[in-house]
Amino acid sequence: MANHWQEEEMPGQGRGSQAQSWNQGGSSGQGVSGRGSQGELIWQNRIQKQMRDAEQNEPDGALTAGYKADPREIVALLTRAQASEWSSFLQYWHHYFMASDIHSAELRDIFKEHAEDEYEHARLFGERIQQLGGVPCDKPEDIARLSPMPTEYNHDLRSMMEADLVGERATIDFYDEIIRTCGFDDNVTRKIFEDVIEEEAHHADDFATLLFAYDGSTGKQIESIHEEIESLAKGAGQQPRMTRRAS
Numbered sequence: 001m002a003n004h005w006q007e008e009e010m011p012g013q014g015r016g017s018q019a020q021s022w023n024q025g026g027s028s029g030q031g032v033s034g035r036g037s038q039g040e041l042i043w044q045n046r047i048q049k050q051m052r053d054a055e056q057n058e059p060d061g062a063l064t065a066g067y068k069a070d071p072r073e074i075v076a077l078l079t080r081a082q083a084s085e086w087s088s089f090l091q092y093w094h095h096y097f098m099a100s101d102i103h104s105a106e107l108r109d110i111f112k113e114h115a116e117d118e119y120e121h122a123r124l125f126g127e128r129i130q131q132l133g134g135v136p137c138d139k140p141e142d143i144a145r146l147s148p149m150p151t152e153y154n155h156d157l158r159s160m161m162e163a164d165l166v167g168e169r170a171t172i173d174f175y176d177e178i179i180r181t182c183g184f185d186d187n188v189t190r191k192i193f194e195d196v197i198e199e200e201a202h203h204a205d206d207f208a209t210l211l212f213a214y215d216g217s218t219g220k221q222i223e224s225i226h227e228e229i230e231s232l233a234k235g236a237g238q239q240p241r242m243t244r245r246a247s
């Protein structure tokens with residue numbers, strides 16, 4: 001890869017004038033503009049080194065010389081996170097089918113929407129594992145062995161939502177730890193988990209709102225939405241009350 005860019009004029013600089021003084025390190029002791037030129041020299045050298053590094057080990061792709069984390073540790077964390085996502089996907093998918101038996105169309109949509117989110121999270125983590133030179137966790141036996149959270153196949157609506165809420169809350173803490181581990185040593189993985197954890201927070205809040213709804217006018221906890229749906233299904237004639245959880 002030819003480094004033609006290194007010979008190009010820098011913005012606002014004539015070729016062979018100031019650009020030449022950077023290369024000669026001749027800008028010290030020149031006041032503010034001299035310090036600025038020194039800074040430019042440092043960055044020029046760094047960028048040149050990064051270009052040389054980039055030309056080495058090209059098959060490593062996204063795993064560059066500047067990567068500061070231990071890729072084996074990050075891949076191990078990503079693998080467990082991906083196993084957890086597949087487990088969550090299966091759990092929500094199962095709940096989606098089970099909810100159809102008890103006339104819970106609204107909850108059924110939530111289960112399906114969450115299942116689709118977890119599927120996308122598993123895909124994102126698998127892609128990052130592959131970028132770091134690892135093998136994505138896609139085998140059922142590996143998912144069962146490595147997922148920090150077991151898949152819960154509860155069959156009544158309340159226990160399904162409770163299991164989902166607990167799983168989401170545990171996932172948030174797990175991903176928080178991964179984000180702290182990545183710090184600024186693996187910015188790409190950190191960014192992926194920052195985006196995913198935001199969706200997990202929404203998932204957790206969805207179920208907390210459904211399970212622990214409060215009546216805004218009295219401040220008292222009301223019966224949860226699933227009980228209202230069930231009473232509606234029994235012909236009680238009430239419309240479900242979608243109140244927001246008290247903060």
Ligand SMILES: [Fe+2]
Nearest residue numbers: 085117118121
């Ligand atoms: Fe997820």
Ligand SMILES: [Fe+2]
Nearest residue numbers: 168199200203
């Ligand atoms: Fe989730």
